[in-house]
Amino acid sequence: MKPAHIFDRDREWAALRAFAESPSPEMRLAVVSGRRRQGKTFLLQALADVYGGFYFVAVESTSADALRQFGTAVAAYLGVPGTLAFANWDEAIVHLLDHCGDRLIVLDEFPYLTKADPSIPSILQREIDGRGAHRAAGSRVRLVLAGSAMSVMGRLLAGQAPLRGRASLDLVVQPFDHRLARRFWGIEDTRLALQVNAIVGGTPAYRTGFVDHEAPGDDLGDWVVRRVLDPAVPLFREARYLLTNEMEIRDEALYHAVLGAIAAGNNTRGGIAGHMERKATDIAHPLAVLEDCRLIRREIDPIRKRSLFRVAEPLVTFYEAIMRPAWSLLERGWADRVWRGAGARFAAQVVGPHFEHVCREFALAHDWNGEYATEVAAGIAPGGGRGQNIEVDVIALAPQDDHPRRLLSVGEAKWSQTMNVGHLKRLEQARDQLHTRGLDTRDTVLALYSGAGFDPELTEAAARDPRVLLVDLPLLYGGA
Template sequence: MQSTALRRFTEAIAAHAGLRPGTLRLTDWREVLTNALDVAARQAAIPLVVIDELPYLLQHSPEVPGLIQQLYDEHQRGGRGIGARLILCGSAMSVMHELLSGTKPLRGRAVIDLRLSAFDYRTSRRFWDIEDPFTALRVHAVLGGAPGYQPIASRPSPGEDFDRWLTHTLLDPGRAVYSCTETECLLREDPRITQHTLYYDILTAIAQGASTPSKVGSALGRQRNAVTHPLDVLESTGYVQREQDILRPRHPVITLTDPVIRFNQLITLPQVAAVEQGFAEQAWQAAAPTFNSKILGPHFEDLARAWTRQHAHAVLPSGLPGPIGTTEVADPAARTKHEVDVIALALGERPQAPRARIALIGEAKATAARRGTGDLHRLEHIRGLLADQGYHTADTTLALYSLHGFHPDLLQFAARRSDLLLVDLPALYGRGPSGG
């Protein structure tokens, strides 16, 4: 493998230098890197060398970062060294991040450390060119914002319903975007993930509701410490996340973040036999309740928090909010706890700080029913509970996020109140919310 990579890199250098194939012979990575940088420096007005998918190269040539460090340091001392700009790329995010950490050779030598994230939900809608916001929401809920899926999945055509599009893409074993196959490919992007079955089982356990390391271990019949490292790897790759309570120190909740993996573990795997026998439409109909409750609902809550982070400052009386997340609020009189889907602290406040100023309390609902004054009264009650617990709520805005709109009486309330925001799906995608 190493000799193949050396040969291919050498041929690329020769081609760039205008040499005939086979005329350049380089025997090690120091020679290859030195020649690549020298040729680029002589051949281009802006000398640039790009090494893509570096993590795969490091599997059999771990010395490459050290050699790059040597060349960089030689150049800094006035020697030959690096004469061109060097860009290192890779899809294994955890490996790329570690390149610049701790005592690694490239620590302190990179000018830019850039992570290319997936498109946000609004950019994704424009990229896919989807007119209907509800269709855009559902496509984003199953594929996320990675632009590479658009060419292989194709967007739902005008007039084509989402259900038909989905059964002909994510639930079609003959398509490259078939979620079962795609999940396996995603796990292989990180070379540290060698026990694919273990990681696959961990993802399944999380999808089925295991939200702490102990619960994940129990679901797999393993001790907690046996899944700690795999969970850390999955978190560093961005496939799982740990959500902290904004107000109170408690165990973080582990959830899946990659929509394709979440769809596969919750929808495709339980229906895989029917799907691979050609009954995708029937399988999708059977899975619809799970999709609505465990995928679409949580995804809508995620977008509500995203809207609050990115766009709420334009309408909040206090302007830009601080940390945003979720929380649970104790209700001693009722002997219960209220889950809060969206909570934003005031700018400058720290999570879990006592008596913090709270900028916004919100509830997000993706159910078919429109939201009404009962939802508003619940938020008012929660605001009162937080005030009783010492938090500053005098300037707190209440926000209701609804997938299917609001009852007329609630809209009338919002028109008269400066502390109430109503955010429906069109508002999430760019039309301003209703409020006083």
């Protein structure tokens, strides 16, 4: 049973429990990854406690120092006085596996170990292969390798890596979605919940130690000034630390420039490069690394088939749009002044894009008249003849099984505007233009997403037509 102190994480716990309790008569490997502050350590410590397993968290150090720390931890777990002095990692790993033949072993922050000694994955490969059920030295060890350096963890099972093909579980611990985050923060008001989610996202740790468990009250600005923009609070520099935690990132200024360009609304490769006054080829590697680190995500415009890049971590967007341009003022303690001047940017560059993302997540999960979309993204409805291109915030497509492919929904999202029939007519034009591009639009739902509501004329039009859907904040939060 999952410990009562763990909030949600039912899916993750079920996967870890199934791994730990697997009846397979051979050594098994799990890889658990996720960016810092998502609760991996919390989960894995609880798992080790429940199953009486060995838990070791590595820190950045030399190979010799890490080996000493490991020897001390193994000795304490096995009840051996003092420490165990291992000559090398080969000896240390073999000793642990020999003495924990049917137990759970968790090696947390594993990238620090591979940095100290790159041979460790190869040693583990040899032991996994050599301790199969058909071998005399069989083993029922359940080994979990966990880490926060996403680029490193992603390569453990990729390509020609030693451990490729050895894992029976590859689990990524994700941030909470907007609905779970609202519950975790205990915020009743959906508008306030969305704004807070646009700042701190769904990272659990930001609710606890980083803001001392304080959720914002009626005055969001007061909370932001005290808990986010104050140089004395932990959250103030957290967005910068997210980059330093990734071992693949060397030139932090370059990577912040890429993130800043995306946060400013430049979503194409050319737009990002132009904003930075660089060639597109110059940013190919930073984009790939940031995507591997899950600090940005790449979406594909389903109509033009071009890549669109978004910042995946809301706190990074907030930092790049609000904090970084005024860093010197914030360090002087002028948070009030910065926040008073940031209202328009906060709405346009932080909350607005995050609201659109939440709307796309809604469209992906929504039942469109008995069907679910397999692809949801923003895109362009190209104009034909005298028609002009129309940017569409939400395009929801059915599976590609049918030809022509069915367009389940087109949607427009406005965070701070009361939507009217003009927005509906614009969606009708977008639908018609997508029809000319070869999509089946006979049953397409026109979805209008608003954080500020709908005027009476639009509400009446939606009541008359079942193919018009109005989505407000309570509906985005599951009918709250």
